[in-house]
Amino acid sequence: MRALRIVLVIVIVLAGLFVAADRVAVNMAEDEVAKKLMTELEVPSDGDASVSIDGFPFLTQVASKDLDSVEAELSGITAEAGGRQVTLTEVKLSGSDVHLSDGYSSAVASKATGTVHISYADLSRAADEGVRVGYGGKDKSGRGQVKVTAAVTVPMVGKTLERSVYSSVTVEGGDTVRLHADKVPGSRIPGVEDAIRKKIDFDRKISQLPDGLKLKKVVTTETGIDVSISGTDVNLAG
Incomplete structure (x- = not known):
């Protein structure tokens, strides 16, 4: 019984460490994706971007290069509109079945939905x-x-x-x-x-x-x- 309790304690500790490592990894990934989105969509310095990657465990998703879902919120994107600049006040986007490729530098969602808010x-x-x-x-x-x-x-x-x-x-x-x-x-x-x-x-x-959004x-x-x-x-x- 003592040996069994020791094994259970070890399993619980390892599980806790795995969960902690998983959460650290997903937080780092969310920050990196947010930075990449700001660069690619040319979000100005006074804009903002936040990303949430759902699903657990995250590390196994990364290993398979398939994420369950990714949600992003961005503000301050400046778009070209009829020869004039228009600020997209807020963009909310949710992508599902996201496939990673090219050394994790590319992410394509099988399906994505969201909203764009433009102030008056x-x-x-x-x-x-x-x-x-x-x-x-x-x-x-x-x-x-x-x-x-x-x-x-x-x-x-x-x-x-x-x-x-x-x-x-x-x-x-x-x-x-x-x-x-x-x-x-x-x-x-x-x-x-x-x-x-x-x-x-x-x-x-x-x-x-x-690309791909309508x-x-x-x-x-x-x-x-x-x-x-x-x-x-x-x-x-x-």
Whole structure:
């Protein structure tokens, strides 16, 4: 019985050491992946990235080069959008069945989903000069909409008019966010609607996301827009 107790103690101690080593290894890996994501996605120094690798034990996953799931949160990514810079305020990403290769420098998720949050301030900076984008409440159907305000010079009228319109936000082609006014005030005046729409209706193609991800749909909130993203064979690193 004494020998059995000694064996049990040894097993418990070794198990504890293995768990501790496993947790140390996963924490180091999470930090390294976060740094790599910040470099590859060109996150500025005032941005941030955090990574969580799920599944236990981690070391056996590394040995097989297959991770159960990886979750990442990033802030401050600057993307090219229609020739203008737009900051993706927050990006949340969850990848499953992640395969490692090329000496662990490459990671590809069989499937990935997430959201991209863009604030109204950042949307305004991505719009044309003098255009302000804000929350417009809900329409009659209960769908969220944005309010777009701009000063527009109408040649046929000879005046600069400030107009606010309520616009719908949609995703086009899996990589583009589109703002389109539902109705333009003063559209009966010749040239007014065309002049206003040239200013306030716009498409912005979002680049800089990991390869394999597509924009799916937009939900308008009080603080900005949430764009859902998903894809297969998504290149998380490398």
